[in-house]
Each structure stands twice: as structure tokens, then as C-alpha cells.
Amino acid sequence: MAQKHFWIVLLCSVMAAQAEPNGTNPFRLPNIRKFYMTRQPIWTLQTTERTVYSCKVDVPRSINKLRVYFQRLYYWHIARVNNTMEGVFKRLNAGGKARAPPDAMMVRIPNIIFTDTERLEYESHDGTCGMFLVSSISGDKYYDLRVWNVSVRRPDRKCMERFHYAALQKRQLYKVLYKDSCQQILH
Template sequence: MLKKLYSLLIFTSLITIYDAKYFKFKFNMYNVTKFMDTSLKIWTYNTTKRTNLTCLVDAVYNISRESVYFNRSYRSGLEWSQFSKEGLFDARDQRLMMVRRPGGLVESTEILEFANDNYTCGIFRVWPGGGHGLRLYDLRFKDYDKWDKPDQVCIDEFNR
């Protein structure tokens, strides 16, 4: 038994050294706090959600290590709606944010699955409710007035 354990340990060590030297595996743990820490508006450029809402935008007005407060606005037809939201960060998973009305119940769980190097765009996996059921994906990017578009690397990743 001890011989098998040593063999497994040596094999694992060799694979780790080999992988590090010859393969460029990239495992990123994206940081939703870093993405949300902005004075620019965060626009939803594309989504897998079937919706009639357009111009979905988040505007952050307060952020700390534990949470972020922002206004989430959208247009439905000619009508604009805006709601105050609180995003609760998870200390164990820096990709995760639970979104609710301030002090209310969790309305969605949002996980930053991908971001470009400077965090100007990202792909969020969104679970409505407490994080169970239907999975949706949003491509979001930062811009003052949505005249620009996300970095091409984010568009390509979203379309994969």
C-alpha cells in the first residue's frame, strides 16, 4: 500500500512539473469585486435570456469588500425602470455575487465566468432566484454611454 502511495505521489509530481513546463494551462479565478469596482456603467451587450427588455445597465454607487450597491435599469418598450440592488460577495468564491434588493431576499446568483485582462468586459452566468434552475449567460461591458462594444475576446468567448 505504501509503495502505491509513493508511486502515485511521484507520478503526480512529475505530471505537475511536466505540465508547468510544456503546457500553458490557464486557470483563472475571476474576481467579481474587481469587475464591479467601476465608475463606468456596466451594460449587458448580449444575453441568452429570452426577454423584451433592452438597454440593461448597472450603475455602481457604493462598493466595499463585502458588497456592492448599484442601480439596475432597463427599458421595456418606451418605459424605463430602475431598481436599487445590493450584490453580496462570497469570501470563499471571488467569482460569485448574490443580487437582491437592499436587505431583501436573493433574486439571482451571478458568477463571473470570464473577463478580459483589464476587466472591461465579462461573461456572467446568472441563476434567477437562489442559484437553482435555469442557467443564463450575460455578456457585459463597461462604457459611459454604450457607444462602444465589448472587447472582441469577450464576444468570441460568449459565442463559443
């Protein structure tokens, strides 16, 4: 009995030692459903995609266990584009866990063919910043650094480092899509 008690205490001690000061577990898997479960706009701050658009933002409208509907807005040159999008959640990397949360979504305009898969590869501990790997049906792959509106001016440092490291590893240049004037696209 004493040996069993010892192992329980040891396990609890290890788990407590691994927890962050805010109580989160640094080994938790990214959860794209939770990332999109917000009323805040989700801005793409930076991307490695070769593009001419700017001010890309996703505004979640409704979400359930299987999917999220959101508005994706951006400026294409000077034209404002506003598309209703559907993201269907899926798990691409279970990390050895049988009941792992979804880490990706297949994205499309509702009732049209899926155009890409967006995988949340890294999520900050507070859940307001994420590094996404976007894979299009054309075979293109690029990274996005996305943040909730609340942290657009001060994104998580580790999250930004992960994005910049991924871009460097793939030898991709990145472009800054967000500036303060982008907030106007929401009105």
C-alpha cells in the same frame, strides 16, 4: 546552491513567458468585486435570457469587501425601470486557490430575498468585459455579456467569443440589448 538558483530562474522565466504584453497573468481567476469597482456604467450588450427588456445597465454606487450597491436600469417595453440592487460577493469556484477572489454575487433588492446569483465566468485581461452566468431562484440559467462603458463600442474579442461559444454550447439564442441610443437611459 546553484541548483536552487537554477529553479528560481526557471520559475521566473516560466512566469514571465505566461504574462501578457500588458503584464497581466492569463491564468488569473475572475474577480467580480474588481469588475464592479468602477464609476463607469456596466452595460449588458447581449444576453441569452428570453426577455422583452432592452438597454440593461448597472451603475455602481458604493462597494466594499463584502458587497456592492448599484442601480440597475433598463427599458421594459417602453417604461424606464430603475432598481437599487445589492450584490453580496462570494466565491463559487476557487480554482484550487485558498485565498481566491470572489467570482460571483448574490443579487437582491436590499432587505428582500435574493433573486439570483451572477457568476463572472470569464473576464478580459483589461477587466472591462465579462461573461456572466446568471442563475435565478426559479431555476432559469442564462448568459450575459457585460462591458464597461469605455469599451461598449469595441468589446474585447476573446470575451465576445467566449460568450458566443457558451451560448452555442447550451444551444441558446442570444439577443442584443445595447444600441447607442441606450446611453439616454442614464440621464
